[in-house]
Amino acid sequence: MTVMQAPAYRRGEYHGFEAAGSDFLYLVSAGAIFEIDEDVRAVLDRLDGSALTHAALLKGLIEDGRTAEDAEEIIVELRRARLIHLGHGDALAPAPEAPPADFPLQALVLNVTNQCNLACTYCYEFGADKIATPAGKPKYMALDTAKASVDLLIAEAVGRQAVHITFFGGETLMNFRLLRDVVDYANAATAAAGKAITYSLTTNATLLTPEIVTFLSDNRIGVTVSMDGPPDMQDRHRVFKNGKGSYAVIEPRLRTLIAHHRTRAITARVTLTEGNSDVIRIFRHLKDDLGFHEVGFAPVTTGETRAYSIDADGMDGVLAQFNQLAEEWLEYALRGEVHGFTNVSETISELIAGVNKSHPCGAGLGLMGVSPSGDLSPCHRFTDADTHVMGHVSSGIDREKQGAFLGKGHVGAKYECQSCWARPLCAGGCHHEAFVRYGDTGHANLHYCDWIRQWTDTCLRIYGVLAVRNPAFLERFAERKGLS
């Protein structure tokens, strides 16, 4: 039985914002950003909280003083761009399609050792919230395992022109011997397969020597240094096993690294903890005093009750300082200069492309972690955890476990995300954070929702200002990041 009812226009899902005196909107169904004029504003205002038939909407726009032709044209344009839609109910944007089951691998994170010479109190691999079960497994990756990893990467990177290997630990440089051999092998193997390869490495910097720096620079291996800031902050949690702080050991080594590694940007990656969250002071020290090219921050991943975890008030303080640095980033960008606050740069990259993520990151999809024993896991954070093994480099990817992990992790499977405008970028947040906090990799990171929305809004405003006042910067930025 058919009931005839005139369909009505409703607004699509979007997040509106103002920047540089203009109105913008971020369209959730696509991840698209538009600057809008007052006609668009008028239509969206009329549809605020109510649905209007075509005739009613048209009439309203004409009463505002527009010609019937203009009014019709505005409605048609917005309908075609799917900013408004005609229907009988709320049409939420459909969840992005799941990537194909044979999605090609792009990167492997080789945990070349699970051993570390530091004993950072908050470490997710060894600390109170660890999920790794390394007992009885190899502590150092053998060359055969590393070669099998490279072979797997090449075999599974179907159709890709370039692949990437990240060396990770434990402390990566405790197995530096392996690195040379792996790089030699991977260079030859990828060349034979007709693919390019790039490398990166994460280290605590305690074991850097001039020879190692030369090797890293010669092989264009990007370096990320895990560190927390100036001496008092670095030495609070990043300590040796005897409790001694590590700042004095790494400082001269960092200067050597930054002075002599000329082929790649050197990045610092800071873990923020309770009492160690003076973002601006940390940034100044790492950027200006030590000379890092980029500095990125992330709050420590912990259970809720750890003394060093940052509570909501702490995160508000972090956001305020992030916003201040973001302002500075914008001032630099308006002058056409690079600022170095990674958290803004990363988000701007995603906004340029207009990503609409099915999953928060590439873990278990284009990226996998390899433990010293050769077990595959969704990423380096799940390495050596028996509960998260996803195959082995010798036997290949366990498609069933991969499918289960990705099924849970899909943004469409996260109920709370469905009403959030930031989901094209966030997609629920880190799988590992979710597991540590909620015991489920598919759980949305609910403790960060407000924070993420506010931070995304900040980055959108920056994007809007640049789009109006220095669009050339965005173009150059896209080129540099390989986005164009």
Added chain:
Amino acid sequence: MKHLRPINKKAKRIEEAVTQMEEAAAAPASDLEEDVVALQQQPRPHVPMGCSLSFSPGWEVDAGGGTAGLCQPVERDIYDCYVTCFWPVQVPDHVNYSPDWASNCATATKDWRNLDLVFP
């Protein structure tokens, strides 16, 4: 597009799609011959009053978009709901009470008259 200025890559792709739609809409009717646009093109196809556009009992409309002109009573139009639809509408319950409701209706297009009313 006149009112929306795309400022990222995804927005530009939307603009391209909208531009294509605008060009298609502005093109003379002869250019649309290859296009399948359901019943939107002019002149509209001739649909005799009283006939449905498709055979899907329960979901038919007449050429005017209503049900008044259909050639069979809507009460008999629930066959499709019974057979194929997941939506819980008021159709004979083929799981519990009326498992045989459609057993005399092997081919809906020919046997629809055999569908009887059910009074709960």
